[in-house]
Amino acid sequence: xxxxxxxxxxxxxxxxxxxxxxxxxxxxxxxxxxxxxxxxxxxxxxxxxxxxxxxxxxxxxxxxxxxxxxxxxxxxxxxxxxxxxxxxxxxxxxxxxxxxxxxxxxxxxxxxxxxxxxxxxxxxxxxxxxxxxxxxxxxxxxxxxxxxxxxxxxxxxxxxxxxxxxxxxxxxxxxxxxxxxxxxxxxxxxxxxxxxxxxxxxxxxxxxxxxxxxxxxxxxxxxxxxxxxxxxxxxxxxxxxxxxxxxxxxxxxxxxxxxxxxxxxxxxx
Amino acid sequence: xxxxxxxxxxxxxxxxxxxxxxxxxxxxxxxxxxxxxxxxxxxxxxxxxxxxxxxxxxxxxxxxxxxxxxxxxxxxxxxxxxxxxxxxxxxxxxxxxxxxxxxxxxxxxxxxxxxxxxxxxxxxxxxxxxxxxxxxxxxxxxxxxxxxxxxxxxxxxxxxxxxxxxxxxxxxxxxxxxxxxxxxxxxxxxxxxxxxxxxxxxxxxxxxxxxxxxxxxxxxxxxxxxxxxxxxxxxxxxxxxxxxxxxxxxxxx
Ligand SMILES: Nc1ncnc2c1ncn2[C@@H]1O[C@H](COP(=O)(O)OP(=O)(O)O)[C@@H](O)[C@H]1O
Ligand SMILES: [Mg+2]
Numbered sequence: 001x002x003x004x005x006x007x008x009x010x011x012x013x014x015x016x017x018x019x020x021x022x023x024x025x026x027x028x029x030x031x032x033x034x035x036x037x038x039x040x041x042x043x044x045x046x047x048x049x050x051x052x053x054x055x056x057x058x059x060x061x062x063x064x065x066x067x068x069x070x071x072x073x074x075x076x077x078x079x080x081x082x083x084x085x086x087x088x089x090x091x092x093x094x095x096x097x098x099x100x101x102x103x104x105x106x107x108x109x110x111x112x113x114x115x116x117x118x119x120x121x122x123x124x125x126x127x128x129x130x131x132x133x134x135x136x137x138x139x140x141x142x143x144x145x146x147x148x149x150x151x152x153x154x155x156x157x158x159x160x161x162x163x164x165x166x167x168x169x170x171x172x173x174x175x176x177x178x179x180x181x182x183x184x185x186x187x188x189x190x191x192x193x194x195x196x197x198x199x200x201x202x203x204x205x206x207x208x209x210x211x212x213x214x215x216x217x218x219x220x221x222x223x224x225x226x227x228x229x230x231x232x233x234x235x236x237x238x239x240x241x242x243x244x245x246x247x248x249x250x251x252x253x254x255x256x257x258x259x260x261x262x263x264x265x266x267x268x269x
Numbered sequence: 270x271x272x273x274x275x276x277x278x279x280x281x282x283x284x285x286x287x288x289x290x291x292x293x294x295x296x297x298x299x300x301x302x303x304x305x306x307x308x309x310x311x312x313x314x315x316x317x318x319x320x321x322x323x324x325x326x327x328x329x330x331x332x333x334x335x336x337x338x339x340x341x342x343x344x345x346x347x348x349x350x351x352x353x354x355x356x357x358x359x360x361x362x363x364x365x366x367x368x369x370x371x372x373x374x375x376x377x378x379x380x381x382x383x384x385x386x387x388x389x390x391x392x393x394x395x396x397x398x399x400x401x402x403x404x405x406x407x408x409x410x411x412x413x414x415x416x417x418x419x420x421x422x423x424x425x426x427x428x429x430x431x432x433x434x435x436x437x438x439x440x441x442x443x444x445x446x447x448x449x450x451x452x453x454x455x456x457x458x459x460x461x462x463x464x465x466x467x468x469x470x471x472x473x474x475x476x477x478x479x480x481x482x483x484x485x486x487x488x489x490x491x492x493x494x495x496x497x498x499x500x501x502x503x504x505x506x507x508x509x510x511x512x513x514x515x516x517x518x519x520x521x522x
Contacts (some may be wrong), residue, residue: 060419078422090420094438094517104424107434135517155424 005072008034008057013066014225015052028216029066034159034193041194041202044212044258050195051087055216058084058195067253071158080104083157085165089144092246097123098132104155108148122150125184142166142173147216149184154190159191166201173231178204182230193234199252201221203244206233211251301486311491325495327471330454331462335394337450343399344444348408352436357407364403372397373461380465391461397458398451405447409440423466442518445511452507456500473499 001065015027026049032041055061057068059078068075070082078084091100092189098119103113123129126146136144145165152160165181166174176203196202202209203225211220225244227235235241286305294302315321352359376393383389413436421435463474474494482490 003281029373058419059421060422078419080423080425084423084491086418087415088416090414090416092417092435092439094441095513096517098395103421103434107424107426107430122337135519137517137519151424 004036005117006033006238007036007038007071008032008193009067009069010057011067012040013053013056013068014179015049015056015061016064017052025216027056028218029220030217032210032219034191036191037189038207039192039194039205039206040210041196041206042210042212043196043199043202043248043252045214046197048212048215049217050197050212051163052086052171054161054193054195057084060084061189074189080108080155081158083152083155083160085145085160085162086146087143087163087165087167088135089136089148091144091147091151093134093136096132097128097134097139098138100147101151101154106149108155118154119150122154125151125153125187126180140173141169142177144179145169146180148183153184153188158189159193160185161193162194164196165194167196167198174198174201178235181205193240199248200236200241201243203241203248204231204233209244209248211248223248227247273470274511303487303490307487308490311487312487312494315488315495321495324473324476324492325469326500327437327475328459328463328473328496329499331395331472332459335391335398335458336452338391338395339398339402339455340480342395343402343447343451344406347403347444348410348436350403350431351407351410352432356409364400368400368404373458376462376465382494385465385475389465393456393462394458398454401450401454402444404445405450406440406444409443409447411438412429412443412462413439442515445507445515449504449507452503453500456496458505459496485510 010030010032010169011029013030013032015025017024019025025258030053035083042050052061058077059075059082065070073081075082095103101119102115105118110118112183119132122127123132126149128143128150131139131143131147133146136147148165166177168179182205194202194205206225209223209225211223212218213220223244227240277365289302291307293302293307294297312321315324348358350360356447371392375396376389379389379392383392417435417439418431428432459472460474460477462470463470473496476492477489480486482494
C-alpha cells in the first residue's frame with residue numbers, strides 16, 4: 001500500500017483570484033494525497049475554497065501555483081480521466097436521461113450498440129432505467145443527481161470529483177442518497193474526492209475526512225474514519241460516530257475564534 | 270396562444286371590420302379610406318388575374334433571401350462572438366456603432382454601389398434584420414450556464430463538438446427570440462426596400478406605389494393586407510419550427 005501511486009496527488013496548491021482591483025487568496029499551499037480506491041471528503045465552512053479546489057483538480061480553472069497529478073500525470077485541462085459532479089445540475093436540459101448519460105460516450109466515439117449497453121448498465125445501477133426517456137426537468141432533485149452520477153460513471157473516469165452533490169436536497173432524500181452512493185461506489189471501487197459542508201455526511205461516507213480552514217483554505221486536520229463497510233444509517237446513532245462528528249465540529253468552530261488573517265491586497269484603494 | 274385569447278382576437282377584428290364597413294357604407298368617412306368589402310374585392314381581383322403571384326413571389330424571394338442570410342451569418346457570427354472573447358471584443362464596437370443607425374438611411378449609399386437592383390434590396394433587408402438575431406445569439410451564448418460547458422469538456426468534447434452540441438442547442442431558445450424579431454423586420458423592409466425603382470418591377474411594395482400613382486386606394490390597401498397575411502403566416506411557421514426544435518423547453522410560450 002505504502003509505495004502505490006496515489007490516485008490524486010496535490011502539492012503546494014495555491015489559488016489567487018484577481019477580480020477587479022482586488023486579489024483574493026482562496027487556497028493557500030494545500031498538499032494532499034487521495035489513495036487509490038479510497039473515499040476522501042473535504043469539509044469546510046461555506047466560501048472557504050472547496051469548489052475552487054475541485055475546479056482546479058478538474059482542470060476547469062487555472063491554479064496560481066503548485067501541482068496536481070492524476071495517477072502521476074499532471075493536470076492541465078479538463079479530461080475524462082476525472083469525472084466531475086458539479087454543485088448545481090449540469091445535465092443538458094435539451095437531452096433526455098438516456099442521451100445525457102450517453103453523451104460522453106458519444107463524443108468519444110463509442111459505437112451505438114456499446115453505448116446502449118453501458119448506459120443501460122449505469123441507469124440500472126442508479127435505479128432510473130424506467131426514466132430513460134424523461135427530461136431532466138421532469139425529475140426530482142435527487143433523481144437528477146443520480147442521473148448525473150450515472151453520466152459521470154458511464155465514461156469510466158479514474159477518479160470521481162463530487163462538489164456537494166446532495167447539498168440542495170432535503171434531509172431525508174439526502175440520507176437516501178448517501179446510502180445509494182455508498183452502494184454504487186462500493187461496486188465501482190473508484191477513488192473519490194467528495195466535497196461537503198455537512199459533517200455527518202462526510203463521516204458517514206468517507207475513509208478519510210480532510211478539514212479545511214476558513215478562507216484562505218488550508219488543511220486543519222486529516223481524520224481517518226474507521227468504520228466497517230457497508231455502513232447503514234443506524235451508524236448515525238453510534239457513540240463513535242458522534243465522537244468523530246463532535247471532533248470535526250470543534251475543529252470547524254475553533255475557526256471562528258482564530259484571528260482573521262486577511263491576505264487580500266487592495267491594489268487600487 | 271390559448272383558445273380564449275384567440276376568440277377575443279377574432280371578435281375584436283370582426284367588430285373593427287364591421288364598424289369600418291358601416292362608416293364607409295353611410296359615407297361617414299372619406300372614400301380614400303376605402304372599406305373592407307372593397308378591399309376584399311380588390312384582393313380577389315389580384316388573385317383571380319394571377320397578378321398577385323408575381324408580386325408576392327418577388328417580395329418573398331427578396332425577404333426570404335435576406336432572412337436566410339441572417340440565419341446563417343447572424344447565428345454563426347453570434348455564436349463565435351459570444352463564445353470567443355477575442356472575436357466578441359472585435360465585433361462589439363462595430364456592432365454598437367452600427368446598431369442604432371436606421372439601416373434605411375444606408376439605402377442611398379447602397380444604391381450608388383449596387384444600383385437599383387435586388388442586391389441593394391436584399392442587402393438592406395439583411396442589414397436591418399441581422400442585428401436582433403446577432404445580438405440575441407451572442408448574449409445567449411454569454412449567458413450560458415458555465416457548468417454545461419465544463420461538463421462537456423469534462424466528457425472529452427472537442428472545441429467543435431462543444432460549439433454545435435452544447436453552445437448551439439443551449440442557446441437555441443434565445444436564438445429563436447432573435448429570429449422572430451428579425452423575421453418581422455424582413456416584412457417591414459419588404460416594402461421599404463421596394464420604394465426604389467418602383468415603375469417597372471414586381472413586388473408588393475411596387476404594387477402599393479403604382480396603385481398610389483393611379484389613385485387606386487383599394488389596391489394599396491389590398492397589397493398592405495397581403496403583406497400582413499404573409500407576415501402572419503411566416504411568423505406562425507417560425508413558431509411551428511421553434512416548438513418542433515425546442516420540444517424540450519417545457520416552459521416555452
Ligand atoms: N471567479 C471568482 N472570482 C473571484 N473570487 C471568487 C471566484 N470564485 C470564487 N471566488 C471566491 O473564492 C472563495 C472560495 O469560493 P468557493 O471555492 O466557491 O467556496 P466554497 O465552495 O468552499 O463555498 C470565496 O470567497 C469566493 O467569493
Ligand atoms: Mg462550493
